[in-house]
Amino acid sequence: MTADRPDRIRRWPVHPVPEPGEALTSWLTRIADRYDMSVSLLLRHNLGAASMLVEAAVAADLDFDPPLALLQAISERTGNAVADLRLMTIAGWVPWLADCLDPADGQQMFDNYVRSDSALLLPAEAGTNVVTRWRPWLSTHDKGWRTAQRLCPACARQPERGTALFTAVPVMLSCIEHGCLLEPAAPVRVGLALKEPVAARPATDAVIALDTLTWTALTTGEVLLPGRPERPVHAGLWLRMLRMLLDEVSISTSRLGIRSTAIVERIWNTTGQPIRAGLAVWKPYERLDTARQQAMLEAVATAVHLAEAGAITPGSTLGELLTRPRHRSVYDGDVHWWSTPGPTDPWSQFWQDAENVVTAARSDPGTARWLLELFTRRCKTLTHFNLERAFLMNNGIPAAYLPGAYELGRSDLLRDDQA
Numbered sequence: 027m028t029a030d031r032p033d034r035i036r037r038w039p040v041h042p043v044p045e046p047g048e049a050l051t052s053w054l055t056r057i058a059d060r061y062d063m064s065v066s067l068l069l070r071h072n073l074g075a076a077s078m079l080v081e082a083a084v085a086a087d088l089d090f091d092p093p094l095a096l097l098q099a100i101s102e103r104t105g106n107a108v109a110d111l112r113l114m115t116i117a118g119w120v121p122w123l124a125d126c127l128d129p130a131d132g133q134q135m136f137d138n139y140v141r142s143d144s145a146l147l148l149p150a151e152a153g154t155n156v157v158t159r160w161r162p163w164l165s166t167h168d169k170g171w172r173t174a175q176r177l178c179p180a181c182a183r184q185p186e187r188g189t190a191l192f193t194a195v196p197v198m199l200s201c202i203e204h205g206c207l208l209e210p211a212a213p214v215r216v217g218l219a220l221k222e223p224v225a226a227r228p229a230t231d232a233v234i235a236l237d238t239l240t241w242t243a244l245t246t247g248e249v250l251l252p253g254r255p256e257r258p259v260h261a262g263l264w265l266r267m268l269r270m271l272l273d274e275v276s277i278s279t280s281r282l283g284i285r286s287t288a289i290v291e292r293i294w295n296t297t298g299q300p301i302r303a304g305l306a307v308w309k310p311y312e313r314l315d316t317a318r319q320q321a322m323l324e325a326v327a328t329a330v331h332l333a334e335a336g337a338i339t340p341g342s343t344l345g346e347l348l349t350r351p352r353h354r355s356v357y358d359g360d361v362h363w364w365s366t367p368g369p370t371d372p373w374s375q376f377w378q379d380a381e382n383v384v385t386a387a388r389s390d391p392g393t394a395r396w397l398l399e400l401f402t403r404r405c406k407t408l409t410h411f412n413l414e415r416a417f418l419m420n421n422g423i424p425a426a427y428l429p430g431a432y433e434l435g436r437s438d439l440l441r442d443d444q445a
């Protein structure tokens with residue numbers, strides 16, 4: 027199809043820059059609005075050969091896992107890298123959000139993602155639970171992966187604003203820009219249409235602090251935790267740790283020893299809610315109703331606040347990432363990705379492998395170059411590329427082993443004034 031040759035493709039004349047964390051459908055809607063079209067119409071008549079994929083992809087949900095050919099066609103017409111467009115979809119977050127999106131191996135994924143380590147509790151104290159058809163964070167209902175969408179009432183008053191991908195995933199309670207709680211989308215939209223906007227309710231300091239960690243991880247790929255202020259942790263580690271904390275505050279205290287029971291009770295007493303938000307029979311977080319999911323997130327926000335303040339002492343070395351260094355306790359029966367991994371601990375093994383690669387890159391130019399290519403694959407701008415390169419240098423990899431963007435053949439990167 028000569029019409030699709032890159033040198034003949036004309037960019038869409040108007041295409042606003044995606045906002046940090048914005049969902050693909052939100053961004054495409056903002057583009058289509060400029061042309062007074064629906065997203066379907068925009069894509070069906072303006073994507074060359076890939077237009078044939080549009081109908082099925084829209085029906086399957088463009089924010090989940092759209093065909094690569096469709097993203098490539100959009101990339102050619104907007105100048106946004108395919109890798110950046112992928113990050114505007116759920117599939118772009120594999121393996122950080124989930125090991126995979128297929129819930130068939132739910133039990134293995136649950137054991138690996140949630141129970142292979144501990145934070146507040148002692149290692150293995152959570153025990154085991156049977157889980158079928160499961161994937162972290164996402165619903166497995168017929169209706170799809172989304173939970174009921176929630177919006178910031180203040181952001182919603184600005185019609186030109188986009189909607190973040192993760193407003194349809196239960197990872198946060200608040201909008202950190204406005205410091206207010208997210209509210210159910212339908213009343214927010216109806217209120218705006220009737221010119222009776224839903225009032226913004228302020229979030230607590232603990233909730234804003236927790237959500238700031240999550241939002242930073244989701245929009246920059248890494249986040250600094252109180253226990254290791256000198257070196258950020260990867261977004262993937264933070265998402266797993268957050269999910270592990272949500273699990274730990276939902277576990278029946280009948281399974282726990284005196285020490286962990288006291289911690290869990292202290293957390294729930296501080297929130298002012300009944301323990302486990304009144305949950306009688308354990309279910310994974312993804313299957314709780316919205317009110318309980320919010321209560322669990324609030325409990326985790328409280329736990330993170332109490333741990334940082336030294337009011338509770340996490341039961342594992344992973345949990346100590348939440349405490350300021352002076353409060354660190356010693357529990358020497360545990361192994362983690364920055365120490366020696368244990369054979370029964372696949373997550374620790376995964377992170378140990380990552381550490382080994384960084385160690386190898388410190389003395390091997392080939393590994394260093396490969397790592398740089400991996401880290402900068404999703405970069406769209408020169409600034410972002412240089413930040414990733416600096417991150418590797420800060421981890422002890424010599425600058426001489428890390429080629430610059432030009433040397434690496436990245437002529438696609440934009441300068442800030444072009445982005």
Ligand SMILES: [Zn+2]
Nearest residue numbers: 178181201204
């Ligand atoms: Zn907001």
